[in-house]
Amino acid sequence: MKDRIILSEGASLQLDNVKRKLRLSGQDDYIPLRIAFGRSLQTKAEAELPENQELPRNVKRKSLQLTTFEQSQGLLFKSLVSQRYKRKIEGDEYVDLLTKHIEHGLWLIGVETEKISGYDYISMISNVGNIKKGEEKPSHADTENSKDTSVIEVRIGKDKSTQNDVRYKINVANNPHFAIIGGSGSGKTHFLKHLLSETRTASRFDTHFIIFDYKDGDIANDAAFVEKTKAKVINVKVEPIPLNVFEGVSTLKEQKERASRIVEIVKNVEANIGKVQEENLYKAIINCYERYSPYPDFNLIREELLQISSKPDSLTSVLRPLIELNYFAQKDQPILKSWLGQTLVVDIHEIENKELVCFFVLNQIYQELRKLGQAPVNPDSKARQLRIVIVIDEAHYFLENSKRAKILEKMIREVRSTGGAVVLASQSPDDYDQSFNFLELIEFPIVLKSTPNSHKFLEQKFSISPNKAKDMLHELGKLQRGEAYVMSNGEPRLIELCK
DSSP states (O other): OOOEEEOOHHHHHHHHHHHHHTTOTTSOTHHHHHHHHHHHHHHTSOOOOOSSOOOOTTOOOOEEEHHHHHTTOHHHHHHHHHHHHTSOOOHHHHHHHHHHHHHHHHHHHHHHTTTSOHHHHHHHHHTGGGOOTTSOOOGGGSSTTOOOOOOOEEEEEEETTTOOEEEEEGGGSSSOEEEEEOOTTSSHHHHHHHHHHHHHHHTTTOSEEEEEEOSSSTTTTOHHHHHHHTOEEEETTTSOBSOOTTOSOOSHHHHHHHHHHHHHHHHHHSTTOOHHHHHHHHHHHHHHHHHSSSOOOHHHHHHHHHHHOOSOOHHHHHHHHHHHTTOBOOTTSOOOSOSTTOOEEEEOTTSSOHHHHHHHHHHHHHHHHHHHOSOOBOTTTOOBOOOEEEEESSTHHHHTSHHHHHHHHHHHHHHGGGTEEEEEEESOGGGGTTOGGGGGGEEEEEEOSOOOSOOHHHHHHTTOOHHHHHHHHHHHTTOOTTEEEEEETTEEEEEEEOO
16 A cells, blocks of 8 residues: 655745745745645535646655654545545545545645635635625635536616616626727716626625736726625735736746747737737747746846847837836745635826736636636526636727727637636727727627717617617617617617616
8 A cells, every 4th residue: 555645836836925925934834735725625516626737847746754744644535535435435545535535535625725715725725614695605606616517697777667676697698798989978887896896796605807907997996896796906006916827837848838928918919019029029038038048027028029139129118117106016025826716906197108007917717717618507507607707997998999890809709618718898899890800799789978980880789770770870869878779688678677
């Protein structure tokens, strides 16, 4: 029989992280390992780890004597494992399953302690079994490990003619994406906050959201909304976004792929850089991966760019605010290990290069969703697990630029199957005139008071004739604050939106 628990490279790396998060630094390893084992059994789910874990090079695998872990309680641990699998487990299989659950638990704790740590976290998981039906789920459910496929039904408003409630089952739709359109003073922001609050409540806080407060900070400064949705506010002017876009790769192939992706984002979001700058940026990233283990940051990239070409150009101008104004975490600063278990309001209204910042964060979420793969679907209700709602305010800055729109369209098209929903909030239906590929992806159009010039959006999304679309076009300018045209029971209806 095996006499040692030997952890994988990923679990070995996570062990140190877990000890720090649980305030157990300096304690024997068997203590956090036993907590991790119990946490894995507690979930009653398969002890699975995320695929394609990205690790630094040369991680030393940690091991522990089985007797040290058991602390003279071997019979108890064998009983727990046997009970979990409903058969007698012993010998090498016992040690293998023990290790499997320890590693699964370490990963769970690493994800779950992003928002709550130390004694508070241990207290929370110790009470998981005591939660009564109808009570809010604990925050351990606020992670991408949750596989809740319940129907998420939200209140939209009341039909003006019938006074009947209008409700949407978001995650039953083929495309769970919204277009919320309205000019200044239309009530668009009030409804957007209602939609996010409803989604959080309806999902029992399993579904997270990230919203970029683009215009004036009124979402980030709404303390009641932040508290109700249990969101965290990141004011990028005051603190860096806890993201390093270069982190998470180890092999040369992965580094090249990451470098190419970063170059693609920069060149499509900031169209003023040319082929020479693209190639220089790619070389700088690859060189920095080689020189700075396990990954560089934007400061090091700029230094490398100046070595390649000492003359300032459009590329160094693009990167300047990211570096000098500290928009993203530097190499020695903490970063989020997962963006899917977070509910965030990212306040960017006072910074430069807003679109580039948004796309780097969006790409991180997009990549994490891709790694998780297809979201589970309830075979009866057809409801798909909704992991996260991504809100892009002032979306016209993305839609009106063909290169930005192309990247955004690809993300929106692909995240639907992986449990992501996108809300595009903009000022006019005209914002979609140059981006018709988006229209087929929008399941829920919400059109408030606005003054568009074209009726094409209305004709297509409300499935009405050109003449009716032209009539609606004129009516939009007459709407009162909080009124909107939506689709209800297969036809356009004028409703009073919830606030």
